[in-house]
Structures are given as structure tokens and as C-alpha cells.
Amino acid sequence: MFCFQCEQTAAGKGCAGKAGVCGKKDDTALLQDQLTGALIILAKVASRKGKTKNTDRIIVEGLFTTMTNVDFDNAAIAKKIEIARAERAAIFAEAAQCEDFDMEKIWQAHEDIRSLKSLLLFGVRGIAAYAYHGMVLGYTDQTVTDFFYTALNALSEEQYGMDELLPLVMETGKINLKCMEILDKANTESYGHPAPAKVSLTVEKGPFIVISGHDLRDLKLLLDQTRDKGINIYTHGEMLPAHAYPALRAYPQLKGNFGTAWQNQQQEFDGLPGPILFTTNCLMPVKDSYSDRVFTTGEVAYPGMVYIGEPKDFSAVINKALELGGYKEDHPMTGINGGKEVTTGFARNTVLAAAETVVNAVKAGAIKHFFLVGGCDGAKTGRNYYTDFVKQSPKDSIILTLACGKYRFNDLDIGEIGGLPRIMDMGQCNDAYSAIQVAIALADAFKCGVNDLPLTMVLSWYEQKAVSILLTLLYLGIQNIYLGPSLPAFVSPTVLNFLVEKFAITPISTPEADLAKILAK
Missing domain, CATH: 1.20.1270.20 (Substrate Binding Domain Of Dnak; Chain:A; Domain 2)
Structure with missing residues (x-):
């Protein structure tokens, strides 16, 4: 291979x-x-x-x-x-x-x-x-x-x-x-515009199902089929932002979020007393301790696991949840930094509704910089950089985030500015569209280009959706992107030099050095 x-x-x-x-x-x-x-x-x-x-x-x-x-x-x-x-x-x-x-x-x-x-x-x-x-x-x-x-x-x-x-x-x-x-339109017209939501990391006692991936339609179908069955639903990974959509969080059995980012699933699912439904990437090789409770759908498949095709009848998942019974008592979990809840739902409508507050805070000096710290998480060493970067970011800065890279720091409490949380989770990786719209709106408000804003993108990548998003940012002419934890192996020195010279892409180094370089401008 x-x-x-x-x-x-x-x-x-x-x-x-x-x-x-x-x-x-x-x-x-x-x-x-x-x-x-x-x-x-x-x-x-x-x-x-x-x-x-x-x-x-x-x-x-x-x-x-x-x-x-x-x-x-x-x-x-x-x-x-x-x-x-x-x-x-x-x-x-x-x-x-x-x-x-x-x-x-x-x-x-x-x-x-x-x-x-x-x-x-x-x-x-x-x-x-x-x-x-x-x-x-x-x-x-x-x-x-x-x-x-x-x-x-x-x-x-x-x-x-x-x-x-x-x-x-x-x-x-x-x-x-x-x-x-188009996907933003599909999601918002189907489920409403996301609004901020606090999401618990505790799994309540009783039967439950964990749903992972990105596909909101699959979640909606699962919620319909578990109505009044005494089964709670917990999102996992990139499904977390589903809690922000009004039509989805209206279901009382959508309780909270299970665990952290995708690369921790083999430990977090070990012996789990509930089934897991994978709707998209990111599935890892399944361990024996939970192989009898993994179900896949859509384009996801794994040898020996039960696959559920169209029409999406999730009875097998529901029956497994009832059979396993869940935890006998409430099961508190925490994020990577010990937090007991996370917040999501700061998509473009929410942020732009507060645009006047944001602009005034910038003009008054209360907000001096915006960082978009997001992208894919992964198992490779070096990703603690993103946690440390957020922890060390100045108190007069706002952290916008999206995709599963946020699990490195989304349970941190680093305070507020003018009633706005300093960490704003904008959603899934595809919600880079929201981040772009916010950046364009801020540039319009200050009558400048996006590259002239006090905005720095500090991105982590893992898979191919991150590649497509990076290419979108380059198409828009956005410069001075910090990229890590390593550069793509498939980018040749010649192509890398072109990207560096034209777009000033910079490999991450240390949080201290990168913050000093960014804030010195």
C-alpha cells in the first residue's frame, strides 16, 4: 500500500x-x-x-x-x-x-x-x-x-x-x-439557525445511545425513532454542534455529549454500556470490548459491524440500548481540561447579531485580537500546542473555534469580554463557512480587507475536509495562516514554497513564539 x-x-x-x-x-x-x-x-x-x-x-x-x-x-x-x-x-x-x-x-x-x-x-x-x-x-x-x-x-x-x-x-x-x-443552507433550513447551548458531559443513568460523526439527518431520524422509549441520546465528536439547532434540541432525550475527540474513542468506548452509531468519519479500528455495540450507516463500514442502510431503521441500535441498560447511576465525565460542560452554537447568525457589541469592544480596546483556533484533532503528538495557545492567549482576545480540534480546549473557562464568552464554538468543520462570513462582516464594518483585521487563523489538520477548507481560505486570499501540527507529506518543497511566498503559510512552532510574533504586528 x-x-x-x-x-x-x-x-x-x-x-x-x-x-x-x-x-x-x-x-x-x-x-x-x-x-x-x-x-x-x-x-x-x-x-x-x-x-x-x-x-x-x-x-x-x-x-x-x-x-x-x-x-x-x-x-x-x-x-x-x-x-x-x-x-x-x-x-x-x-x-x-x-x-x-x-x-x-x-x-x-x-x-x-x-x-x-x-x-x-x-x-x-x-x-x-x-x-x-x-x-x-x-x-x-x-x-x-x-x-x-x-x-x-x-x-x-x-x-x-x-x-x-x-x-x-x-x-x-x-x-x-x-x-x-449549500450545506449551511440545508442544515439551517431543515433544523433552524444554531443558537448558543450549554451541553452537559454527564451521562444520566439508564439506556442511552451515542451517535458520532457529522450527519444531522441521521441524528434527526434517531431522535424520531427513540421518542418516548426511555432512551437518552448523546452526541460524540463532530456531532456536538447538533445541540445548537432548535429543531434538534427540542427533543428532550437529546441530553448531552459523550467523551472528547474521535481519537480517544478506543479508550472512551471501552466496555461502554450503550451502543454507538457512526454516521460518518471518524471511525477507528474497533476493539473487542465494544465490538458488539458498534453500528454504522451512510458511507461508514467496518468488517463484522452491523450496517444500517436506507430506509434508516435504527431498531437494532435501539434494542441494543435497551439490552445493555446503560449506567446504573449518573456517570459524570469531563473534558480534557476537567470541565463538566461545553458550549456550542456561535454560528454566524449569533455572532453577527452581536456585531455591534463586538465592533464597539474593538474600538474601545476591550477586544484587541481574534484567533480562529480550530480544525481536526488527532492522536499524533504535538497537538497540546493548541491547548497551550488558547490558555496563553491574551485576556483581551476572542477565540473562535470549529471542528473537533476544539476538544483540546473547549471545556476551559477563560472568561468573557463584554458579556461574550472568550471561546466561541462555531460548529462542525463545514461551519468554516460561518467563520468566513463573520470575518467578511467584520472587514466590512471596519472598511478594510480580511487580511487587515486583527485576526489570525491557527489551524490543525488531519483529514481531507481540512484540505478542502485550507484551499478555500487560500482561494479567498487569506494570508498568514499558522498550520500544524505538521505540514502535509503530499506537499512537495516546490509547492510549499509557492504557498509560503503567495499566502505566507507558517508552520506552527511554540505557542509562546507564535503569539509573540502575531501580537508584535
Whole structure:
């Protein structure tokens, strides 16, 4: 196998041999490459001979499947390969004889071409995840859908050089912004605009279900099916921001949040007296101590685990919750820093409603800097940087955060400014859209550009959605981004130099040194 699409890749270069650091085995990695190759040929055939909504769905689901920590099930991946091949044969009978694109042509290409094609591929994988979540709610956008075909076609073009690929990489950021906008619309029109909510970290006694991932539709269906059954629901990981949506928190059985970030699941789920439903990434290899209570749905699959497809009947999960019975007494848990509750729901509507307060606080000197500290969490050492950065941030600064990187510090109490909490959780990773809208609004209020604001982005990355968001920020021309805990292995020195020179991307160093550098400007 060869895989270097996530941040924790072996030795910072790439996973090879029998298994990846994420637990993905070599045969699974090869099947995911084969699926990508099948999608590339499907996109090529469909672009020339005509595509359908079914083709669009197959490509979105297939790209999502190949993201990190989504699908570990060889049979499930093999089935998607056959579906892609059958679709291209249905579009054009002669395509049945086509070979899948050989991904080795990308992995063995010149390092700069490999780097740019990797940015393009990993970026569209991240976009596909967001497109999928919008699609299941009935929201799509033709511009976004068409770009999947454009990007996949470009991956097969061996004559493409940097002049052709760089613009496509920047276009990926533009398309991701549009996709996040569509998903924001899908979520807010379906469940209302998020509003601040305090979320308990205590699991109450009695039967319960933990739901992990990002898919709000799955949570809504689970809440409908557990109504009046005496079963409580607890979010996990990136599902935490669901508590901020009015239509979801109206359910009395949506009680709180279980545990911390995704990389701690093997310890936190150990012997758990309740089932876990995974709706999206990030699933880790399942331990025997809780393997009988893991259920997957959507694009998530793991060998030996119960998979729940459409129509989403969660009876098996519900019955397992009743069978296990939950804790006999209330089970208090804490965040990484010992906090007993966390707050979420500071999406764009909430923050912009307080814009006058924020602007006045800046003009009065009460707020001197904004930091967006967020992104993916992960198991690799060095991520305590983000906790220490927030702890050491000046008391006259505001911390905006999103995605699961917030679990490093979201249970801290670092005070308020003018009635506003200094830590504002804006939501899931796709809610980078909210953060961008807030930044643009602040720039408008101060009649300056976003790069002229007292705003610094300090980002952590792990998987491919973080890649697509980074490309969106670069597309918008945002500079001086601090990125860590390490730089992507798939970015070649030449491409890195381009990004540093054009956008002033800076690898993180220490909280003390980085804060001193930022605040000295």
C-alpha cells in the first residue's frame, strides 16, 4: 500500500507495508485506490457520453468512501467499484471493456505533479463529504457536481503540468466554499439557525445511545425513532454542534455529549454500556470490548459491524440500548481540561447579531485580537500546542473555534469580554463557512480587507475536509495562516514554497513564539 492523505502518516512521509497508522490494511488501501481509479474512468465516460443524477450520486458517495477513517470493509468498497463500472457500461456499452485508471500513475509521477494532483484529489474528497450531507437533505448544486467530473478528468491527464493543475487546485477552494454554503443552507433550513447551548458531559443513568460523526439527518431520524422509549441520546465528536439547532434540541432525550475527540474513542468506548452509531468519519479500528455495540450507516463500514442502510431503521441500535441498560447511576465525565460542560452554537447568525457589541469592544480596546483556533484533532503528538495557545492567549482576545480540534480546549473557562464568552464554538468543520462570513462582516464594518483585521487563523489538520477548507481560505486570499501540527507529506518543497511566498503559510512552532510574533504586528 501507499497512502499519505492524512496528517498522522508514517514517519511524516507515507504509510506503506501491511497497514496504515489509521488501521487501514494494505488490501483495503489498494481497493480504495481501485475505487478512485474506477471513478476517474466513470467521470471521463460520463463527461463525454452523458451523465445522470445516479452518476452524480455514485461519484459523491465513492469519493466520500475513500476519505480517512470512513470505510474499512473490503466487501463494501468492492461493491462500490462494481457499481461504478456498471454505471459507465450503462452510459456507454463499450466502456465495459475499459480498465480502471491506474493510481500508480499519480503516486509515481514527478513530486510536484504528484503534489498538485494529491491536493486536487484530497480536496474533492473533502468536498464530496459536504456534498453528501447536503444531498441526503435534498440540496445539491450543479456547479459543485460538475467540478467533481472536471477534477477527476484532470487526474488522468498525464500531460498536465503546474500551469494546468495550480488553477484547478485554487478552483477546488472556490467550489468547496460554494458546497459549504449549500450545506449551511440545508442544515439551517431543515433544523433552524444554531443558537448558543450549554451541553452537559454527564451521562444520566439508564439506556442511552451515542451517535458520532457529522450527519444531522441521521441524528434527526434517531431522535424520531427513540421518542418516548426511555432512551437518552448523546452526541460524540463532530456531532456536538447538533445541540445548537432548535429543531434538534427540542427533543428532550437529546441530553448531552459523550467523551472528547474521535481519537480517544478506543479508550472512551471501552466496555461502554450503550451502543454507538457512526454516521460518518471518524471511525477507528474497533476493539473487542465494544465490538458488539458498534453500528454504522451512510458511507461508514467496518468488517463484522452491523450496517444500517436506507430506509434508516435504527431498531437494532435501539434494542441494543435497551439490552445493555446503560449506567446504573449518573456517570459524570469531563473534558480534557476537567470541565463538566461545553458550549456550542456561535454560528454566524449569533455572532453577527452581536456585531455591534463586538465592533464597539474593538474600538474601545476591550477586544484587541481574534484567533480562529480550530480544525481536526488527532492522536499524533504535538497537538497540546493548541491547548497551550488558547490558555496563553491574551485576556483581551476572542477565540473562535470549529471542528473537533476544539476538544483540546473547549471545556476551559477563560472568561468573557463584554458579556461574550472568550471561546466561541462555531460548529462542525463545514461551519468554516460561518467563520468566513463573520470575518467578511467584520472587514466590512471596519472598511478594510480580511487580511487587515486583527485576526489570525491557527489551524490543525488531519483529514481531507481540512484540505478542502485550507484551499478555500487560500482561494479567498487569506494570508498568514499558522498550520500544524505538521505540514502535509503530499506537499512537495516546490509547492510549499509557492504557498509560503503567495499566502505566507507558517508552520506552527511554540505557542509562546507564535503569539509573540502575531501580537508584535
